[in-house]
Amino acid sequence: MADITTDELRSRIDEDWPRVVDALSEKIALGSVSAKGITGGHMKRSAEFVADLLGKEGVDARVVQSSNPDGTPGAWEVVGSRIVDPKAPTVLLYAHHDVQPVPDPSEWDTDPFVATAKDDGRLYGRGSADDGGGIAIHSGALHALGDDLGVNIKVFIEGEEEMGSPSFIPFIEAHRDEFASDVIIVADSGNWSAEIPSLTTSLRGNTCVDVTVRVLGHPVHSGQFGGPILDANTLASMLIASMYDENGSLVVPGVASEEPVGGLQRDLDEASLRADAAVVDGYRLAGADSLASRLWTKPSVTVIGFDAHPVDGSFNVIADSARFRLSMRTAPNQNPAEAQRALADFLVAHAPFGAEVSVEPLENGQGWAMDPDSAAVRDAEEALAEAFGTEPANKGEGGSIPFIPELQRIFPGAQVLVTGPEDPKANAHSPNESIDLASLRKNILAEALILTKLAK
Structure with a gap:
């Protein structure tokens, strides 16, 4: 496999861009709301769509129904692999295909299940960012690499993340060999902003x-x-x-x-925090030290x-x-x-x-903290800087994503990288959810570069 340049990858992504946007728009239209029933036909159709999308990139993707701990039928999951060399590193790509419900469509400026591009450079629709964007990143990166892919790929696109993943652990345990990998990329978080990339360093x-x-x-x-x-x-x-x-x-x-894992590269802005949380004017923020540490660690x-x-x-x-x-x-x-x-x-x-x-x-x-000194983290930080044209500002998350520490527990030898398509304007879980399209394009390039670096 010859070395592929960043410019060549960028050119391939530009050529493939209409397909990526069309695929994300189709995914939004499926309305894969797991709260309406994880075993429903709409969720199976969503899983089949994703499996077909990844299948076109050489992944032998298939739809499998999980089982809940009590033995009842669970979510429709997408699993599969693309093995290029048994001696090469193996990377597991994770995202989820279910989306949050829309309790009141009247709170939206657009139809939540019709992808709508606006002049602000964002694509609006439920699941556009969380986590249709993650699926688009995986699909776009694999397409860009094509036959130049130098790592083995395994995929797990979950169908019940928004419902708390009740069958996640039994499913992973039952498919342990299929998911065993050297690096796990979880594309379900986000960046510091649409212009500044991030790895998620920790979860409380x-x-x-x-x-x-x-x-x-x-x-x-x-x-x-x-x-x-x-x-x-x-x-x-x-x-x-x-x-x-x-x-x-x-x-x-x-x-x-x-303290923030890996050191604090940039603190949070108090004015933005107060505005985002609608804090009353006279309230003095509690705690001491950096805002980032108070919210993340x-x-x-x-x-x-x-x-x-x-x-x-x-x-x-x-x-x-x-x-x-x-x-x-x-x-x-x-x-x-x-x-x-x-x-x-x-x-x-x-x-x-x-x-x-x-x-x-x-x-x-359980919470989770990445290993800031691992080779995979260094590769990812270099790839993000190259794709976005600026150094990453890594960040923690104050919330919890229980399946990430569970992945680390089940596969203790794997390095976990938490990336994602969101930014502070994404409104995931809220009305007018959207994704910044220019940032999505850079995220696809970043993942393609990560996979290229991991191959070496």
């Missing part, structure tokens, strides 16, 4: 607990007993507040805090549910108990069960005024 883990605070055996009159006896809602509020210092930083012993706790008597119909009694649910995002490398135990111990030990505090542990999800 997550854990949840239900907490009950009890002060009385039954409610009593607030006039007769109020004063020495505080109501359970107030006590619960005191308990929640005890987790933080005066800056709003979490101070729970045993809950780990980390430091822990956070959110009260996501609170059982209390509604204001309407309230009356003068002291609440005997209060119950609330805490969702904690954990540092990428911390075992979430360990953080959960530390949080539970802290809450019991800090029961205000000796109230009874009980904690019920709920589900855990």
